[in-house]
Amino acid sequence: MRRRTVLQGFAATAAFIALPRLGLAQIPPGVLAVGQIAEPQSLDPHVATATNDFRIAVNLYDGLVRFRSGTLEVEPALATQWTISPDGLAYRFTLREGVAFHDGSPFDAAAVVFNFDRMLKDDHPFHDTGPFPLSFFFSTVESVTAVDPRTVEFRLKEPFAPFLSNLAYPTGLIVSPAGVEAAGKEFGRAPSGTGPFRFGEWQANQRVVIARNEAYWDGAPALEAVIFRPVADANTRTAEMLSGGLDLMVEVPADSIPLFRDDPSFVLQEAPGPHVWFLILNTREGPFADKRVRQAVNYAVNKTAIVDSLLQGTASVADGPIPRAFGFANDGSTEPYPYDPERAKALLAEAGVTSATLRFLVPQGGSGMLEPVAMATAIQADLAAVGLTAAIETFEWNTYLSTVNPGLVGKGDMAAMAWMTNDPDTLPFLTLRADALPENGGFNSGYYTNPEVDALLDEARRTTDQAERGRLYEEVQRLVHDDAPWLFVANWKQTTASTAAVQGFKPEPSFLLPLKGVSKA
């Protein structure tokens, strides 16, 4: 009796395990399952702020322009060409003909005007479908006018060279006015664009499904559908890859890199990102007021060991405030500070600082912060080797931002920070100018000022010639590298893992995930 009960129990368990094997490695060819890092906030690209959401949005929508694959350079998309007035104040776009939104409404100049007016004008009838947190990307726009159905003109308040990059960023994607009018505030959950995929369904906290747009103006994509799954825990995301629950994952955690690299059934790829991980040094008070001490810590830290060992190659060594991902603005002529503890000691001796205790502020995690505490600990050890004691204080991310952003005076000597941007202008403009000091409402928390850098950055904003702009940024890079207001540490790479069945996929330096050219056998 008793034994039979046990046997029955086993049989029932076995049947239970064997029955619903649906869903275990059974996603058919043509359907791609992508592991995302979080549940999206919104599929309205003007409301969303996270790269995680934009990875879906770039497949549902097009912008007037977009980043050319593999670069951060701008190429035509919904606009076929454009002209910039000599004073840099008027941008005139010619729009692609015969394009329709997924809901059937036509794409034209009026639609473009609707998109920007909705974001920028408080009295627009659909401004209340926001808020639009990143609309300040277009704060220099004075007006958007439909010259004729195929021509739209943007007038700027002042010359602003990053304008085209900002249009290529997902905040510049074009949504369907008819879609917004129909769905109102719910548009973020019922999106309609012109992109290669149309919206399928969104099951909260389970999946977002998008399906092939057969009528796509640039040719229909190879994939039939894409399923985006939020898997917040990086280890769980890896386990899902290994068990066949996902075909592609982004932001592969450093610890899982060897696992995918050594297994021929997976393809590990990387693209350098427009990201910088650095320590803000307090140049206003304490030992870092002396440039030699700032240079000394740049020599003292073994950045190569951090990116290769600790981060398992998911980042490269940063050479200055402008990442190499911006090819036109960083030709690699400014080399990173080499690891040279002897040089560091000599500089410290010269500055009369043979031992000092530094207050080192570090967040426990946060957007783009990689492994902040482990990295800080490695830096602490390198600094100890040259006689500097770093006392680490850790913070929760949101608390950290509200501590560090108002400036380091009275709080710390150095603070870890990371930025990801879409134009070489953004980071230095918001963090390294006199006008960006915390008292002026910017992010220059370490109080670095150099009139020459300020002038170069202003000039670069006014210069619409890309090559000339690039030269100006290279000059900024050289000056800031030498002044060393930061300890330059790492540039994060977009690291992806996919199964061998996934073809035609390349990670983008923008960290976005355009899937039009991807297929799955």
Add this chain to the structure above:
Amino acid sequence: MTAFVAKRLLAAIPVLFGLSVIVFLMIALIPGDAATAILGSFATPENVARLNADLGLDRSLPEQYGLWISGVLRGDLGQSFTLNRPVLDEVGQRFGATLILAGAALVLSSIIGLLAGIVSAARQFGWADRAITLAVLVGISVPSFWLGLILILAFAVAWPVFPPSGMVAIYGGGGPLDVAHHLVLPAVTLAVVASGVIARLTRTAMLEVLRQDFVRTARAKGLSERHVLFGHAFRAALVSVIPVIGIQAGFVLGGAVYVETVFQWPGIGAMLVEAIAKRDVLLVQGGVLVVAASYVLFNLAADLAQALLDPRLA
């Protein structure tokens, strides 16, 4: 009995009200705000001020609270800043998922815990007792997020019989059987600690009861040992074990935070962690309110069950 239930439910109202005030103040007091979380790198004072105004966070605290509570009284928990959807929709869906997980874990831990406790007591100091005591010690000590990862590695990667995460298969799933299949690993993980606690307390309660006169009488009457254990002793011991199960219900809800994160179970625990990090005050309020209310109800249910078993308490 009805009066007792009504009184307990009425007493819960000030508790929930006080809790909502405390949670509201706590979110207001900790540094950082929703606008900073949403804007991330671009949280300039100017952008933060603009977004806070859009979100209605530039109003005074009493005004914000007043708006929220008047909404709650009308059944509207507000709109989540970070998810751009009604709090009620999100919390309702998330809480449903947590109830499935916590319910399964509680049933599982009660069965395992009670059986282990009874066997342990019946064979006091025997090998079964020692083995169970050791297992209980290990179960109570193992961190659930670690155990979760180990179970994923063993039963989803190395020997793939269960899916590693999620609540339904993302392709072609969705039925009750599919949910049950996804439920096994997280429910087991969550049940381990609670089983240990229940087993320990059942053992103690059983040992106490087994030494009492009525048990000796039952044995003297010539009843089988099984009958003595389950028919007499267990029933008496259950009176002191039931409240512990009620407390474990609360524990399971709390422990669900880690388990939900590891297994990507779309429950309310994982939601609260995220909402607090993003300072999404209305989502936190809604979530805490629902969890607290269910905690009150679980304990009330445990008290009622206890009263039914032991008329002296009614």
